Amino acid sequence: MADPGAADRLAPAGRPDEIRAIPVRRPGRWVAAALILLLAASLIHSVATNKQLEWHVVGQFLFDHRILSGVFMTLELTVSAMAMGVILGVVLAVMRLSPNPLVSGTSWLYIWFFRATPVLVQLLFWYNIAAIYPSISLGIPFVGVEFVHGSANTVVTTYVAALLGLGLNEGAYMAEIVRAGIISVGEGQTDAALSLGLSRLQIMRTIVLPQAMRVIIPPTGNETISMLKTSSLASVITLTELLLASENIYAVNFKPIQLLIVASIWYAAMTSVLYVGQYYLERYYARGATRELALTPLQRIRSGLFSLERHEWS
Amino acid sequence: MVMTWPMVKAEGVHKRFGRLEVLKGITLELQAGEVMCLLGPSGSGKSTFLRCINHLEKINAGRLSVDGELVGYRQVGEKLHELREGEVARKRAEIGMVFQHFNLFGHMTALENVTCAPIRVKKEPRERARARASELLGRVGLADKLEAYPAQLSGGQQQRVAIARALAMEPKLMLFDEPTSALDPELVGDVLEAMRQLARAGMTMLVVTHEMGFAREAADTVVFMDEGVVVEAGRPADVLASPRQERTRAFLSKVL
Numbered sequence: 001m002a003d004p005g006a007a008d009r010l011a012p013a014g015r016p017d018e019i020r021a022i023p024v025r026r027p028g029r030w031v032a033a034a035l036i037l038l039l040a041a042s043l044i045h046s047v048a049t050n051k052q053l054e055w056h057v058v059g060q061f062l063f064d065h066r067i068l069s070g071v072f073m074t075l076e077l078t079v080s081a082m083a084m085g086v087i088l089g090v091v092l093a094v095m096r097l098s099p100n101p102l103v104s105g106t107s108w109l110y111i112w113f114f115r116a117t118p119v120l121v122q123l124l125f126w127y128n129i130a131a132i133y134p135s136i137s138l139g140i141p142f143v144g145v146e147f148v149h150g151s152a153n154t155v156v157t158t159y160v161a162a163l164l165g166l167g168l169n170e171g172a173y174m175a176e177i178v179r180a181g182i183i184s185v186g187e188g189q190t191d192a193a194l195s196l197g198l199s200r201l202q203i204m205r206t207i208v209l210p211q212a213m214r215v216i217i218p219p220t221g222n223e224t225i226s227m228l229k230t231s232s233l234a235s236v237i238t239l240t241e242l243l244l245a246s247e248n249i250y251a252v253n254f255k256p257i258q259l260l261i262v263a264s265i266w267y268a269a270m271t272s273v274l275y276v277g278q279y280y281l282e283r284y285y286a287r288g289a290t291r292e293l294a295l296t297p298l299q300r301i302r303s304g305l306f307s308l309e310r311h312e313w314s
Numbered sequence: 315m316v317m318t319w320p321m322v323k324a325e326g327v328h329k330r331f332g333r334l335e336v337l338k339g340i341t342l343e344l345q346a347g348e349v350m351c352l353l354g355p356s357g358s359g360k361s362t363f364l365r366c367i368n369h370l371e372k373i374n375a376g377r378l379s380v381d382g383e384l385v386g387y388r389q390v391g392e393k394l395h396e397l398r399e400g401e402v403a404r405k406r407a408e409i410g411m412v413f414q415h416f417n418l419f420g421h422m423t424a425l426e427n428v429t430c431a432p433i434r435v436k437k438e439p440r441e442r443a444r445a446r447a448s449e450l451l452g453r454v455g456l457a458d459k460l461e462a463y464p465a466q467l468s469g470g471q472q473q474r475v476a477i478a479r480a481l482a483m484e485p486k487l488m489l490f491d492e493p494t495s496a497l498d499p500e501l502v503g504d505v506l507e508a509m510r511q512l513a514r515a516g517m518t519m520l521v522v523t524h525e526m527g528f529a530r531e532a533a534d535t536v537v538f539m540d541e542g543v544v545v546e547a548g549r550p551a552d553v554l555a556s557p558r559q560e561r562t563r564a565f566l567s568k569v570l
Contacts, residue, residue, distance in 0.1 A: 089482050192417035194405075194485060195368055196431035197407025200399065206434065287421065288461065 048186030057258040061249060062265065070245025071266050077231045077241060078160055082224050090172025094204065096179055107175065114172035120233050123165035127237040129156050162234035169212050170227060177219045207245030213285040221278030232267075242266055320381070321346040321487050321518045322367060326376035329362055334363045338542035339376065346486075346533070347521045348382075351529040351550070355565060360522040363539075364489050366518070368409045369402050380409065402472035407435050410480030416472040416491040417474060424451060424475045425460040428482045436483070443482070449477040454508045455475040472502030474508050478566075481512075489514065490521040526570055530554055538562045 013147035047053065061067055095107035114122070139146035148155075156164070185208045193203040235244035246259040283296065295303065322344040329337040336359045344350045352360040362547040365371045366378060366553045378385045387394040387403060399406075418427050428447035430436040438446075448460055454474040464472050474495055480488060490509065494502045506528050513519060513532045523529060529536050537547040540556070546559045554570075557563045 186417075188413060188415055188417035189419060191370060192411075192413060192419070194403070195406055195409070195411035195489075196479070197403045197435040198431065199403055202434055206430070207419055211419075245463060266564075 018209050040273065052257075053261075054258055056256065057255050058261050058265075061246075061259060064249070065261075066245050066249060067242070067262060067266070070240060070242040070263075072271070073245075074228065074231050074242040074266075075241060075270065077159070077166065077234060077239070078224070078228045080163055081166035081170055081228050081231065084163065084171025085174045085223070085227075086220065088168070088171025088207075089178045092171060092175035093117045093178035093182060096175060097182060105231070111172045111175050114169050117171045118166065119230065122169055123162060123233055123237050125160040126156060126164045127158070129161070137197075158234075158237060158239045161237055162231075165237075166227065166231060170223065173223060174220070177223070178212070178216055180215075181216035182208055184215045185211045210285070214282075217278070217282050217285055221274065221281070224278075225274050228270055228274065229267060318345045318347065319383055320344065321348075322520060323379045324363075325378075325468055325517070327363070327366065327373050327378050328375035329359070329371060330368060332376050336542055337366070337373070340539075340542075341543055342537055342544060342547060344518065344520055346518050347516050347535040348515045349517075349521065349532055350535045350537060351533040352520065352522045352537050352539060353524070353526075353565070354545075355527060357541075358539045359542040360539050361491050364411075364491050364520065364522055366486075366513065367429065367489060368406045368411055380405070403435075404451055407431070407483055408486050410483060410485035410488040412473070412476050412480055412488070412490045412493045414495050415467070416464070416476045416496070418475055420464055423461050423463055424456060424467070424478075427464070427475055428479045431479070432482050447478070447482055451475065453511075454478050455504065457487045468501060469497045470504050472558050473497065477505075477508055477512075488519045490519065490523065492522050492524070494523065494525055524569060526554065526566075538565065540565070 063298045071304050092107045092110060095103050135147045135148040135150065136152050136155045189207055190203055191210065193207045231241055232243040234241055235247065238244070242263050246263040249258040250259040320343045324340050324342050327337055327340040331550060340363055354360055362371060366373050367380060367385060372386060388397060388399055399404060419430065422430060425444065425447050428450060429443040432443040433440060449456060451460060454477055456471060456474055459467060459471060467475065494505050497505065506525060507527070512534055524527065533550050535547060536550045536553045538545045540561050544551055546557060546562045553562065554566065
């Protein structure tokens with residue numbers, strides 16, 4: 001016969017008491033916190049009370065129209081160079097994975113060349129392109145058909161030189177990022193899409209790339225943030241972006257530190273905006289990959305507020 | 315009398331991966347409207363053969379045809395011409411395939427998975443594709459999961475979405491590559507039920523499986539493969555109950 005008490009033993013009567021244990025003491029944390037606070041306080045004190053820093057000069061130039069137009073130039077250059085980099089990167093990555101050895105070899109060579117030379121050298125190269133190619137034309141080679149023709153100095157302006165230097169270089173780095181993303185999508189996805197009769201191009205566009213985005217976006221955000229700051233190299237070839245705008249001012253008023261602080265504040269502000277953009281972009285491409293999306297900080301605050309309100313009413 | 319014709323016809327099909335010969339001359343015929351189960355130990359070439367039928371793999375020798383047309387080639391006189399990618403894709407669209415690991419498109423909902431190919435390949439109007447897709451998903455018992463992403467579904471549910479996705483192209487032949495091998499035991503039943511329904515509706519099916527119960531009751535023919543050759547083929551009652559070959563007997567004694 002079965003043990004009549006067995007069921008009772010498996011399901012204990014009543015709910016056991018909640019655990020209320022005394023937490024482990026962590027004196028190390030308090031010591032570390034005190035040290036960090038002390039260091040921070042002394043740093044803030046020295047920065048705030050240092051008369052040489054002349055914070056009012058920073059304030060005076062923070063929204064100066066020359067600085068603002070430098071900010072816009074930096075943004076414009078960053079966005080266009082990144083756009084060029086992303087488009088080139090996708091094309092190069094798809095070429096690199098092509099079964100045709102000539103196509104994949106060309107892509108390999110391009111990536112090697114641009115990663116093997118410093119971007120500052122490339123910028124200077126494009127800036128001086130007129131020295132080796134005084135005139136530039138767009139047409140069909142060897143048959144004498146030309147669509148566009150001009151002297152190199154009018155076609156390759158300072159801005160175009162900066163765009164080519166940064167964008168072509170970025171393409172090589174983006175190609176590696178996109179390639180890693182494409183490889184990360186399992187072969188089963190391609191098999192399934194092929195078996196449904198989709199073409200190679202359709203599969204790349206609608207099945208593989210959208211899923212590769214999850215892997216591509218974080219490093220691309222990183223590249224964009226990096227580009228924002230690398231664009232300051234264009235100051236060397238006399239493009240008046242944020243850094244050169246600041247330099248031009250301190251060349252006259254001899255306040256380099258204050259103007260470099262102004263530039264840094266703007267770079268940091270723009271970078272912070274990119275952080276937010278990257279967060280939402282990553283979230284968008286995470287759909288389907290996780291069972292449930294985490295709440296955004298805004299949603300969390302809002303739901304927190306609502307739950308507080310409900311609490312008060314009840 | 316019902317007219318019947320061979321939907322799949324294989325004659326001496328060989329397939330090599332590098333120096334490894336996976337298929338060493340497969341000859342078999344699947345009649346339209348019939349269900350054939352491919353049995354055999356893993357590594358015997360069953361899945362490879364299935365992938366050859368819709369040209370996911372190229373065969374190295376022999377002849378393989380679906381519905382009277384060669385797979386992947388066109389014969390002009392004595393010579394074989396490779397088909398263009400577009401032509402291969404058009405033929406693949408007429409053959410449904412269900413994979414061991416489902417291979418649902420992770421960034422699309424169940425409904426989008428099913429409407430994807432009809433909209434993009436058949437250029438079906440969006441609304442009609444959606445209506446047919448929800449009807450198909452309803453038929454496999456997923457009417458309430460239309461907007462779910464694959465990651466939110468159980469394995470059994472994902473596999474049923476995969477079946478609906480293949481059926482949405484209105485295929486004349488369905489290939490199943492171990493459709494229940496990756497499922498938890500209690501989820502296998504729903505998938506097999508969906509397949510039985512399909513078999514009853516008269517779909518021509520080629521199923522690689524280890525589900526002997528399914529093979530016994532749903533198959534018209536079972537084929538036992540080992541080491542790249544067909545060892546034995548016949549009606550399930552004969553092959554499963556009284557196998558003539560020693561290798562078949564040895565395999566069945568392990569799985570039954």
